[in-house]
Amino acid sequence: MTKPTVLESLTQQGVSRRSFLKFCAISASMLALPVDKVAAALAAAPMPSIIWLHFQECTGCTESLTRSFDPTLESLILSRVSLDYHETLMAAAGDQAERVRTDAMKANYGKYILVVEGALPKTGFAAKGGRDAIAILNEAVAGAALVIAVGACASFGGLPKAFSPLPGGVSPSGAQGVSDLMKAGKVPNKTLINVPGCPPIPEVMSGVLVYYLVNKKAPALDSNLRPKLFYGETVHDECPREDFYEDGQFALTFDDEGARKGWCLLKLGCRGPKTHNACTKIRWNQGVSYPIRSGHGCLGCAEPDFWNRKNSSGAYASIYALVSGGGDGDCGGGDGGGDDDHDHD
Amino acid sequence: MIVDETEIPALVQALVAEIATKVETLADHGQPDTLDLRGLPLLPGDYALLKTLLGTGEVTATVSALGPTRIHETLYPGVWWVTYCNESEEVIGEIIEITVCPSLLISDNEEIRAGVARLRDTLSN
Ligand code: SF4
Numbered sequence: 001m002t003k004p005t006v007l008e009s010l011t012q013q014g015v016s017r018r019s020f021l022k023f024c025a026i027s028a029s030m031l032a033l034p035v036d037k038v039a040a041a042l043a044a045a046p047m048p049s050i051i052w053l054h055f056q057e058c059t060g061c062t063e064s065l066t067r068s069f070d071p072t073l074e075s076l077i078l079s080r081v082s083l084d085y086h087e088t089l090m091a092a093a094g095d096q097a098e099r100v101r102t103d104a105m106k107a108n109y110g111k112y113i114l115v116v117e118g119a120l121p122k123t124g125f126a127a128k129g130g131r132d133a134i135a136i137l138n139e140a141v142a143g144a145a146l147v148i149a150v151g152a153c154a155s156f157g158g159l160p161k162a163f164s165p166l167p168g169g170v171s172p173s174g175a176q177g178v179s180d181l182m183k184a185g186k187v188p189n190k191t192l193i194n195v196p197g198c199p200p201i202p203e204v205m206s207g208v209l210v211y212y213l214v215n216k217k218a219p220a221l222d223s224n225l226r227p228k229l230f231y232g233e234t235v236h237d238e239c240p241r242e243d244f245y246e247d248g249q250f251a252l253t254f255d256d257e258g259a260r261k262g263w264c265l266l267k268l269g270c271r272g273p274k275t276h277n278a279c280t281k282i283r284w285n286q287g288v289s290y291p292i293r294s295g296h297g298c299l300g301c302a303e304p305d306f307w308n309r310k311n312s313s314g315a316y317a318s319i320y321a322l323v324s325g326g327g328d329g330d331c332g333g334g335d336g337g338g339d340d341d342h343d344h345d
Numbered sequence: 346m347i348v349d350e351t352e353i354p355a356l357v358q359a360l361v362a363e364i365a366t367k368v369e370t371l372a373d374h375g376q377p378d379t380l381d382l383r384g385l386p387l388l389p390g391d392y393a394l395l396k397t398l399l400g401t402g403e404v405t406a407t408v409s410a411l412g413p414t415r416i417h418e419t420l421y422p423g424v425w426w427v428t429y430c431n432e433s434e435e436v437i438g439e440i441i442e443i444t445v446c447p448s449l450l451i452s453d454n455e456e457i458r459a460g461v462a463r464l465r466d467t468l469s470n
Contacts, residue, residue: 029384
């Protein structure tokens, strides 16, 4: 049975042609592609087969995608119509669920898109159907055309990989991201796109998929395997508080005069200058806002190991010793990867 | 509105020239085109000037699908200004379409067929 095209699937879900065209226009603008190309490709591309696996995590990425207000087209494309297997959203359980997964993999072997949510702990910390997490991942990666690691956990290990700042601290479960396992040769090497964030922006998750459907290849990636399209700039680059940063006007507590006047949040721990993500451009909750706009500094959730604060002074310590007069300047490994790292000395 | 040409920034002049070329291609070969305003390094002043220069022509429309999209034909036939908004009325995309009619305004044939079936249903109910 041939799969319906993306357009046909959406039409079957009651999405109007105009909504489809608008979605194509916005996606095209976001991905810097010509509108006609996106519309023509999505009208003709068969709905992809997506297998979505969960490992050690909180399921926040799936929540991010499916709990946007109305069913957005992002959620329709990603979660309603193209998913052949998703442990949170499917009704099946037990042996039946295991069979659904192996059948879906067999039917689309070599062609499916594998989405991984959650970190991979060492043997003994997570098992499904009596099988080890890494063994399940291994088997699924082998038949995938593309692997997308969504969220901080699947990309870089995330919270499960975090460890105590005290000497000898290690992650109890030995959790790792998919790329760590590929590098170590524990799972086959396949095209891998990291879409980090805790959780990632829904439009970024679907944007990556749309890019792949239109161009039949992965977008350009940075050294952390993040699409440069979305992670090419730092949060600070486009921050509305940047003028205050330049003028040295910083909020010092969350309710001082500076905070009320919208001054820079650097001294309250903002990691915007070291964090590559699209929050300032795409925003959250369908364009409503994002942390810095709502008065809280950037937590740096799209960078490797953001959960670990080696300086042990917590989330609100400034990342720059120079301006904070404290802290050790550590940014949880957050300065790798993108092209636009700022240097603030 | 008359704007002194010497005051028009180079980027806006280049854009107007590009639009003119695209309109000629539309007139000569029926080939439509688009210009994504978000992808251009326009300063707020440039943006406002371009909007003023192109002005508003005879047609203005709002399409309600995934939030409003506001469309108007500029003073120059075939040059349409399209602003996509989300449900909270925030601009999420803006393009200039060079076409005889923006695709968002045209009724789709399959939808026309589905619509007529619904219309006939109203008679039988
Ligand atoms: S440090 Fe944070 S709040 Fe300040 S300008 Fe940069 S991103 Fe904005």
